[in-house]
Amino acid sequence: MSKASINSQRLLDRLRALGEIGRLADGRLTRLAGSDADKAGRDAFVSWLQGAGLEVAIDRIGNVFGIWKLPENAGERPLLLGSHIDTVIDAGIYDGCYGVLAALEVIETLKEARYAPARPIAVAAFTNEEGVRYAPDMMGSLVHAGGLGADEALATVGTDGTILGAELARIGYAGQEEPGFLKPHAYIELHIEQGPVLDRESVPIGAVENLQGISWQRVTIDGHANHAGTTPMSMRRDAGYAAARVIAFLRDRARTSNTPTVATVGCISFEPNAINVIPSRATFTVDLRDPDEQRLLEEEDALADHLKELAGAEDVTISVERLARFQPVTFDRGIVELIEKAARGRGLAAKRMTSGAGHDAQMIARIAPAAMIFVPSVDGISHNPREHTSGTDLVAGANILLDVVAQLAAN
Amino acid sequence: MSKASINSQRLLDRLRALGEIGRLADGRLTRLAGSDADKAGRDAFVSWLQGAGLEVAIDRIGNVFGIWKLPENAGERPLLLGSHIDTVIDAGIYDGCYGVLAALEVIETLKEARYAPARPIAVAAFTNEEGVRYAPDMMGSLVHAGGLGADEALATVGTDGTILGAELARIGYAGQEEPGFLKPHAYIELHIEQGPVLDRESVPIGAVENLQGISWQRVTIDGHANHAGTTPMSMRRDAGYAAARVIAFLRDRARTSNTPTVATVGCISFEPNAINVIPSRATFTVDLRDPDEQRLLEEEDALADHLKELAGAEDVTISVERLARFQPVTFDRGIVELIEKAARGRGLAAKRMTSGAGHDAQMIARIAPAAMIFVPSVDGISHNPREHTSGTDLVAGANILLDVVAQLAAN
Numbered sequence: 001m002s003k004a005s006i007n008s009q010r011l012l013d014r015l016r017a018l019g020e021i022g023r024l025a026d027g028r029l030t031r032l033a034g035s036d037a038d039k040a041g042r043d044a045f046v047s048w049l050q051g052a053g054l055e056v057a058i059d060r061i062g063n064v065f066g067i068w069k070l071p072e073n074a075g076e077r078p079l080l081l082g083s084h085i086d087t088v089i090d091a092g093i094y095d096g097c098y099g100v101l102a103a104l105e106v107i108e109t110l111k112e113a114r115y116a117p118a119r120p121i122a123v124a125a126f127t128n129e130e131g132v133r134y135a136p137d138m139m140g141s142l143v144h145a146g147g148l149g150a151d152e153a154l155a156t157v158g159t160d161g162t163i164l165g166a167e168l169a170r171i172g173y174a175g176q177e178e179p180g181f182l183k184p185h186a187y188i189e190l191h192i193e194q195g196p197v198l199d200r201e202s203v204p205i206g207a208v209e210n211l212q213g214i215s216w217q218r219v220t221i222d223g224h225a226n227h228a229g230t231t232p233m234s235m236r237r238d239a240g241y242a243a244a245r246v247i248a249f250l251r252d253r254a255r256t257s258n259t260p261t262v263a264t265v266g267c268i269s270f271e272p273n274a275i276n277v278i279p280s281r282a283t284f285t286v287d288l289r290d291p292d293e294q295r296l297l298e299e300e301d302a303l304a305d306h307l308k309e310l311a312g313a314e315d316v317t318i319s320v321e322r323l324a325r326f327q328p329v330t331f332d333r334g335i336v337e338l339i340e341k342a343a344r345g346r347g348l349a350a351k352r353m354t355s356g357a358g359h360d361a362q363m364i365a366r367i368a369p370a371a372m373i374f375v376p377s378v379d380g381i382s383h384n385p386r387e388h389t390s391g392t393d394l395v396a397g398a399n400i401l402l403d404v405v406a407q408l409a410a411n
Numbered sequence: 412m413s414k415a416s417i418n419s420q421r422l423l424d425r426l427r428a429l430g431e432i433g434r435l436a437d438g439r440l441t442r443l444a445g446s447d448a449d450k451a452g453r454d455a456f457v458s459w460l461q462g463a464g465l466e467v468a469i470d471r472i473g474n475v476f477g478i479w480k481l482p483e484n485a486g487e488r489p490l491l492l493g494s495h496i497d498t499v500i501d502a503g504i505y506d507g508c509y510g511v512l513a514a515l516e517v518i519e520t521l522k523e524a525r526y527a528p529a530r531p532i533a534v535a536a537f538t539n540e541e542g543v544r545y546a547p548d549m550m551g552s553l554v555h556a557g558g559l560g561a562d563e564a565l566a567t568v569g570t571d572g573t574i575l576g577a578e579l580a581r582i583g584y585a586g587q588e589e590p591g592f593l594k595p596h597a598y599i600e601l602h603i604e605q606g607p608v609l610d611r612e613s614v615p616i617g618a619v620e621n622l623q624g625i626s627w628q629r630v631t632i633d634g635h636a637n638h639a640g641t642t643p644m645s646m647r648r649d650a651g652y653a654a655a656r657v658i659a660f661l662r663d664r665a666r667t668s669n670t671p672t673v674a675t676v677g678c679i680s681f682e683p684n685a686i687n688v689i690p691s692r693a694t695f696t697v698d699l700r701d702p703d704e705q706r707l708l709e710e711e712d713a714l715a716d717h718l719k720e721l722a723g724a725e726d727v728t729i730s731v732e733r734l735a736r737f738q739p740v741t742f743d744r745g746i747v748e749l750i751e752k753a754a755r756g757r758g759l760a761a762k763r764m765t766s767g768a769g770h771d772a773q774m775i776a777r778i779a780p781a782a783m784i785f786v787p788s789v790d791g792i793s794h795n796p797r798e799h800t801s802g803t804d805l806v807a808g809a810n811i812l813l814d815v816v817a818q819l820a821a822n
Contacts, residue, residue: 193641196643197641197643214640226606227768227791228675228698228767229606229698230604230606230607232671233665233666233672233674234666235611244655244656244676245655247651254644262644264689265652265655266690267684267685268651268679268680268681273678274678275677279676287640289640323686355641358640380638381637
């Protein structure tokens with residue numbers, strides 16, 4: 001089995017075909033969860049599952065499974081592969097879709113090679129990973145892992161006022177299976193990195209050993225609006241300056257540490273936002289991430305200490321609102337080592353790395369050993385039509401998945 | 412003459428009466444230049460001029476003059492007092508109006524005291540000082556001083572699409588006099604400080620010796636948008652962080668210097684302004700002011716040097732657009748000393764100070780010796796309904812103006 005490889009053409013053709021579904025007249029690709037475009041994408045996927053002779057199962061939250069089961073392994077827990085096929089607005093064609101179609105490709109390759117797995121192998125396309133239309137993101141995998149009730153999830157009201165359950169029923173993907181019906185033996189997700197590390201370092205395979213914890217906060221600083229010309233520097237309570245100090249603090253602290261902590265201030269606004277008025281209010285977001293929960297807590301504490309000190313020094317009032325908080329996820333060491341071993345077996349460099357973005361794998365990791373394989377994203381670009389991974393890298397990643405699956409399904 | 416004082420009640424009554432003109436049903440006061448409310452305010456002012464027996468003259472740009480001329484001084488250049496009666500949106504009642512009505516009050520007091528000035532004394536209400544509806548601000552005094560042609564000014568298109576000249580004609584204030592017809596011997600403007608210095612220091616009189624130069628720039632920093640989770644700190648080109656560095660640089664430099672330089676960043680925006688995306692672009696305004704032109708140039712240079720260094724260090728592109736630039740104005744030392752002397756004569760503390768805001772006096776200073784008298788603004792608040800100066804301070808300022816005028820008109 002070690003010499004088999006996936007059918008590159010079939011994988012790339014399907015990726016391109018799926019990437020045309022939901023593309024508007026203006027050329028932009030958008031397949032939001034539960035939309036007509038999502039239905040069309042799901043229909044294509046299901047037709048490919050059926051063409052490959054897989055058993056198709058759909059659960060109540062709309063997760064689609066293609067299961068390859070043999071009479072002799074039907075009693076075993078399946079090895080689960082997967083990702084998602086919903087997209088953001090104006091998306092690229094790789095995010096999620098690559099993992100789903102490569103998983104299908106791996107299963108077809110094994111079937112065609114008459115490989116006899118010791119357990120079923122299944123591919124999943126989880127509902128609403130992107131969370132653009134319905135919050136939270138990674139919803140289908142979260143429900144599958146039992147972290148959110150199916151009925152609660154189905155009642156979610158979208159940004160357009162629709163209800164997810166009604167939309168899934170409308171497009172024919174409110175399935176019969178109870179979420180979580182498939183208990184995986186292990187879970188592997190192949191994905192584009194969506195970051196620049198592999199591309200910059202010219203490493204084709206990422207063996208993803210963990211996934212960052214995320215802390216999102218909104219900071220509001222209240223000072224005092226005054227005339228920019230008539231108020232001496234010593235008499236100011238400048239909320240905008242205080243915000244600048246926080247932005248510099250976060251970046252400088254993360255930049256000079258030897259930890260993988262990343263800190264980002266992505267949104268900001270000043271009030272009254274007039275050229276000749278000292279800002280009375282500055283509001284900005286803080287995105288802190290770290291693969292280590294203890295360190296993430298320390299970074300949150302360091303920010304809180306800084307804000308407290310700043311409030312005193314600048315005579316401003318600072319309030320903080322927590323927007324989101326996810327603990328880091330540690331993936332299964334055994335699977336990560338299998339990924340590295342598979343890369344060595346194909347003469348490919350591999351790098352142990354951390355996922356900076358959220359993925360379905362972090363949800364399934366709650367109920368089964370899990371890990372991820374990354375392939376390079378050119379310039380780290382994702383959630384954008386310029387999202388790109390070379391055909392060579394796409395094929396290499398799928399072959400590593402093939403080898404890992406063959407190993408994990410062997411017993 | 413030294414023991415005469417103004418009629419406090421008449422001054423305060425007129426201030427309150429003018430402050431009710433242009434007040435909407437919601438209680439907000441707005442008299443934009445050339446509006447119906449401006450007409451109503453002008454009509455009240457003209458009726459008071461006529462009541463005081465002054466000669467009313469209106470020029471083509473709508474500046475209104477009330478001139479007290481005696482047969483024996485008709486050939487001399489008049490001493491000019493004044494300010495403006497147009498307002499910002501949702502204004503207080505003191506900005507501008509106080510200087511105009513106090514000037515009228517001073518002239519009436521002198522007339523009633525049968526004072527015999529050696530030269531005519533005139534009060535001016537200059538058109539469109541605020542510049543809210545028509546740019547630039549201080550337009551009427553700028554035209555009077557010859558800095559802008561009357562026809563060009565009259566052709567100005569307002570924020571509401573109207574043409575200033577047509578609006579002035581519509582409200583009956585497109586006058587016959589050629590702008591600049593009145594050549595002042597000297598000019599004095601009494602005004603609320605619009606800043607916190609006198610109020611904080613409990614000094615009732617400001618002897619304004621100069622007016623800050625103003626440099627307005629818009630800075631645009633272009634970096635690279637990337638995923639906040641997947642992009643290591645070392646691989647970022649964060650336009651938002653670079654902007655924060657500039658804001659901190661400007662404030663820290665101005666705060667730690669011993670100069671009166673003030674630096675303000677009042678407006679900011681990030682693109683794409685998403686919580687989990689490193690800003691690709693940050694745009695912000697810089698307001699730099701200093702009463703010394705050489706130092707203002709040095710501050711502009713220091714900012715330019717900082718931006719250049721920052722662009723290299725952060726791998727970002729920085730462009731700067733000049734929005735406005737006014738050189739500082741030095742007022743007439745003799746008049747400033749007269750103001751201080753008058754304050755001493757009435758047992759009032761006076762402080763030499765710099766005007767941080769722009770005023771009509773800076774325009775008239777181009778053609779005549781000029782100076783300003785400031786009175787305290789409670790908490791430094793202006794351009795706001797909470798703008799306030801105590802009756803005691805208003806009366807004291809008007810009496811100082813009275814004494815200075817009596818001195819200057821004596822020969």
